Amino acid sequence: MIESTAQPSLGPQPLPVARRLPLVGSLxxxxxxxxxxxxxxxxxxGDIYLLNMGVEKLVVLNHPRHIEHVFVSNSSNYRKSxxxxxxxxxxxxxxxxxxxxxxxERQRGLVRPQFRRDRLIGVVPLMVEAVENELERWVSLSxxxxxxxxxxxxxxxxxxxxVKTVFGTSMSHESIERIRPEIMxxxxxxVPAMLTNSLPSWVPRPGAxxxxxxxxxxxxxxxxxxxxxxxxxxxxxxxxSMLLNAGHGESGDxxxxxxLRDETLTxxxxxxxxxxxSLAWAAHYLSQDAAIQERLYGEVSSVLxxxxxxxxxxxxxxxxxxxxxxxxxxxxxxWWNPREAIEEDVIDGFKIPKGSNVAPLTYVVHHHPDFWxxxxxxxxxxxxxSQSSGRHRYAWHPFGVGPRKxxxxxxxxxxxQIVLAMILQRFKLGLVPGRTATKAMLGTLRPKNGVHVxxxxxxxxxxxxxxx
Ligand code: HEM
Numbered sequence: 001m002i003e004s005t006a007q008p009s010l011g012p013q014p015l016p017v018a019r020r021l022p023l024v025g026s027l028x029x030x031x032x033x034x035x036x037x038x039x040x041x042x043x044x045x046g047d048i049y050l051l052n053m054g055v056e057k058l059v060v061l062n063h064p065r066h067i068e069h070v071f072v073s074n075s076s077n078y079r080k081s082x083x084x085x086x087x088x089x090x091x092x093x094x095x096x097x098x099x100x101x102x103x104x105e106r107q108r109g110l111v112r113p114q115f116r117r118d119r120l121i122g123v124v125p126l127m128v129e130a131v132e133n134e135l136e137r138w139v140s141l142s143x144x145x146x147x148x149x150x151x152x153x154x155x156x157x158x159x160x161x162x163v164k165t166v167f168g169t170s171m172s173h174e175s176i177e178r179i180r181p182e183i184m185x186x187x188x189x190x191v192p193a194m195l196t197n198s199l200p201s202w203v204p205r206p207g208a209x210x211x212x213x214x215x216x217x218x219x220x221x222x223x224x225x226x227x228x229x230x231x232x233x234x235x236x237x238x239x240x241s242m243l244l245n246a247g248h249g250e251s252g253d254x255x256x257x258x259x260l261r262d263e264t265l266t267x268x269x270x271x272x273x274x275x276x277x278s279l280a281w282a283a284h285y286l287s288q289d290a291a292i293q294e295r296l297y298g299e300v301s302s303v304l305x306x307x308x309x310x311x312x313x314x315x316x317x318x319x320x321x322x323x324x325x326x327x328x329x330x331x332x333x334x335w336w337n338p339r340e341a342i343e344e345d346v347i348d349g350f351k352i353p354k355g356s357n358v359a360p361l362t363y364v365v366h367h368h369p370d371f372w373x374x375x376x377x378x379x380x381x382x383x384x385x386s387q388s389s390g391r392h393r394y395a396w397h398p399f400g401v402g403p404r405k406x407x408x409x410x411x412x413x414x415x416x417q418i419v420l421a422m423i424l425q426r427f428k429l430g431l432v433p434g435r436t437a438t439k440a441m442l443g444t445l446r447p448k449n450g451v452h453v454x455x456x457x458x459x460x461x462x463x464x465x466x467x468x
Contacts, residue, residue: 012351015050015059035439038364048348051359058338058359059352062368064394067360069347070339071402072394078339078358087193091186091215094259095266096407108407110255111263114242117410122237123165124311127415130161131422132308138427142455147432149450151280154419158276161415162268168238170225179221182214187269189214191443222261230257240264267408274333275412277444278398279419280451282327284437285378286420287429287453292380296323297428297458300421309418317417322380324416328398330378335363335445337400362397363445371395430454 018041038060041049047063061070070078079100089098096107113119134157141148163176171179189211196205229240243255243263255263286293299319309317338359345352352358367375371392372382381387399406406412423429432454437447 012346013349015048015350015352016045018045018049018051018060034441035363035445038361039367042364042368048350056357059347059356061347061358061360062364063348064365064368064371064392064397066347067362067365067394067397067401070358070360071337071400071404074345075402075404077342077345079342081340082338082357083194084190087190090193091190092266092269093262095262097266097270107259107263108403110246111243112407114239114246115407115409115411117414119242120411120414121311123239123411124309124314124414124418126164126168126238127161127418128308128310128422130164131157131419134160135422135426138423138455139457142427142457147430147435147452147454149452150283150429150455151276151447151450154279154283155272155276157419158272158279158415161419162271164238165411166239166264166267167225168236168240170229170232170238170240171221175221175225179218182217182221183268185214186211186218187273218265219261222264223257226257226260226264239267270406271408271412273444273446275415277333277446278324278328278331278412279416280447281331281437282323282416282420283423283429283453284447284451285327285330286323286424287431287451288436289378292323292378293424293429296320296420297424300424304421304425306425309421314414314417317421319380320417320420321413322383323420324413325383325396326378326380329366329372329382329396330376331439331445332362332366332398333444333446334398334400335441336361363441365395365397368395424458426458428454428456428458430456 041051041060042062045060047061048066049060051058051060061067080098085098092098094103094107096104096111099107134153138148138153141153159180160176163171189207192205192207193211196203196208226240229244240260243260246255286296296319299317303313303316314321336359338357341352341354341356341358344354347358366372369375372395394401399409399412430453432452435452437451438449440446440448
């Protein structure tokens with residue numbers, strides 16, 4: 001193994017080039033089965049190495065101090081650039097996740113305060129209501145089949161929860177049904193858009209016309225909702241109201257309808273896939289370990305005593321939080337977070353040429369044996385206070401770190417605690433033999449072929465809300 005300790009006295013060293021691995025080590029494995037490949041590659045090549053994939057070279061970074069360097073101490077030297085980000089901009093415009101420079105700074109300043117944990121008290125009842133409605137449907141599904149795939153169910157649940165928390169009651173059921181297929185189409189089209197973006201305008205792009213239509217329809221619905229809300233005096237506690245009011249205070253710099261459209265759509269897309277996938281992984285690991293699941297159920301029963309969760313309960317659902325944090329460690333939905341080096345740099349004593357594509361691998365850092373004992377084991381107690389103390393600050397970073405850290409961190413953790421608690425109040429998640437979820441690393445790290453579990457209703461443990 002090549003040691004990656006800094007050697008400042010010798011000057012920056014050239015990067016070690018990844019060796020071919022005995023079992024894997026070719027482009028198809030990197031692209032289609034990268035989890036084991038990447039873990040092995042770190043073992044063989046060290047914490048930092050150059051991966052030559054023919055078309056593209058990547059500087060692979062696998063250590064928490066690399067995360068600190070790229071996203072915190074030298075973050076101004078690393079930018080989001082490339083075809084994927086360009087394609088995302090056609091959908092999200094100047095939304096927070098894709099904007100840069102002054103626009104990003106201004107927007108981040110306006111949106112961030114709205115996402116502080118204490119500001120989110122008002123969205124908790126909206127979350128609970130959305131989950132309650134959806135779980136009622138799960139009861140009949142559990143009666144109709146031996147096992148169910150909870151991945152699409154959690155996708156639907158998360159989508160409805162986001163609509164409710166972002167738009168409140170302003171988006172009618174009919175508008176939700178109209179906008180949903182358009183958003184789904186737009187998300188699906190992002191990869192082809194990325195591949196065809198640089199072609200001359202006369203080259204036919206399959207699907208481009210349908211994409212343009214999807215964008216027009218999304219705009220139509222969002223502008224309608226935004227317009228109506230701008231006329232309403234009393235908007236409610238949803239995020240759109242918070243965004244409408246943002247900036248009215250100190251700077252008086254309120255957002256334009258176009259910016260509101262970009263930001264609400266961004267929140268929607270940034271929060272949708274990430275939370276639904278991470279909840280699906282949590283359901284998978286809970287179904288695999290009855291002891292962990294029963295301990296969580298014990299906490300939920302004693303804290304909530306059969307009621308729906310409220311904001312202050314969340315502080316007491318500590319094990320639920322640790323289950324979620326462990327899920328996000330073992331399967332971080334955003335498993336890598338690429339950037340481009342604007343100027344030449346030195347990381348860990350190695351030279352990073354200007355223009356390099358660096359690939360910090362959250363997944364590998366989260367499985368690094370120097371920071372995690374038995375990294376493949378699901379163990380929520382890693383996040384207990386006693387076990388967390390002394391761990392490298394960036395050994396766990398599913399929400400990113402530094403100035404561009406996920407704005408929805410508190411929102412996502414609250415949402416996950418609520419969803420897990422409310423599911424466990426109603427169901428026991430049973431293992432389905434032969435249907436263990438496996439990892440697919442595409443845009444996000446999602447369970448290949450879904451998460452199949454037995455949904456066994458908990459006898460006599462109906463919640464106050466569900467039981468009445
Ligand atoms: C488990 C759920 C989630 C995970 C794992 C996650 C993860 C991330 C990551 C890794 C980033 C990128 C940080 C970077 O570029 O360095 C990010 C950015 C972002 N996330 Fe999340 N996220 C989650 C949920 C949410 C939710 C629920 C929302 C909003 C409702 C949200 C809104 C955003 C936004 C707006 C950004 C862009 C921030 C910026 O560039 O300034 N995320 N998220």
